[in-house]
Amino acid sequence: QKEVEQNSGPLSVPEGAIASLNCTYSDRGSQSFFWYRQYSGKSPELIMFIYSNGDKEDGRFTAQLNKASQYVSLLIRDSQPSDSATYLCAALNYNQGGKLIFGQGTELSVKP
Amino acid sequence: KAGVTQTPRYLIKTRGQQVTLSCSPISGHRSVSWYQQTPGQGLQFLFEYFSETQRNKGNFPGRFSGRQFSNSRSEMNVSTLELGDSALYLCASSLERDRYNEQFFGPGTRLTVL
Numbered sequence A: 001q002k003e004v005e006q007n008s009g010p011l012s013v014p015e016g017a018i019a020s021l022n023c024t025y026s027d028r029g030s031q032s033f034f035w036y037r038q039y040s041g042k043s044p045e046l047i048m049f050i051y052s053n054g055d056k057e058d059g060r061f062t063a064q065l066n067k068a069s070q071y072v073s074l075l076i077r078d079s080q081p082s083d084s085a086t087y088l089c090a091a092l093n094y095n096q097g098g099k100l101i102f103g104q105g106t107e108l109s110v111k112p
Numbered sequence B: 001k002a003g004v005t006q007t008p009r010y011l012i013k014t015r016g017q018q019v020t021l022s023c024s025p026i027s028g029h030r031s032v033s034w035y036q037q038t039p040g041q042g043l044q045f046l047f048e049y050f051s052e053t054q055r056n057k058g059n060f061p062g063r064f065s066g067r068q069f070s071n072s073r074s075e076m077n078v079s080t081l082e083l084g085d086s087a088l089y090l091c092a093s094s095l096e097r098d099r100y101n102e103q104f105f106g107p108g109t110r111l112t113v114l
Helices: none
Strands: A004-006 A011-014 A019-025 A032-038 A045-050 A054-058 A061-066 A071-076 A085-092 A100-102 A106-111 B005-007 B010-013 B019-024 B031-038 B042-050 B053-057 B064-068 B074-078 B087-094 B109-113
Touching (some): A004 A085, A011 A019, A019 A032, A019 A106, A045 A054, A045 A061, A045 A071, A100 B031, B005 B087, B010 B019, B019 B109, B053 B064
Parallel strands (some): A011 A106, B010 B109
Antiparallel strands (some): A004 A019, A032 A085, A054 A061, A061 A071
């Protein structure tokens, strides 16, 4: 079992729809979770992070964390073609320092 | 504020050679982490440096090494290159090592081993 798992996709949604990206993790010692967006040929760009159970909203993005279920998600409202990218979920157990454990990423395609 | 910079951006080497990659973190950031990204394995942690000390190391052979200088700049070295070392090498910096450890990535160095 991989430490952080994501559906590889591709996930295809129409423009204006809500895109839902999911991630599960196995290390119960993980305290913080990060969502990165990576365009083809570029480096990962931090979208947001979450460390408390519940929802965290930032503009069109909402991160959700359920530590009991070891589940993290990212919702993108009003999806735009420019949101088409690979989304990487990462977990941090800060007792192990700055080691981020990444999932394989979910490819999102937003169709005009 | 300037972002994380990495040099060189592209490298072509042959098997058996060695390579040194450089990373300059965001001003004020003391933690630098290195990752390898390949299509098959995704993003994998190499090592982390904090205040010139290696704090954590991933599951990579000893051919991969690194260091951090007093100005927080970091270098990683790969000796005796193998074809499988072809990858995008990313460095990320963060303000400090705690659970709010937001890591910001540089543009990466794309290494091709022939």
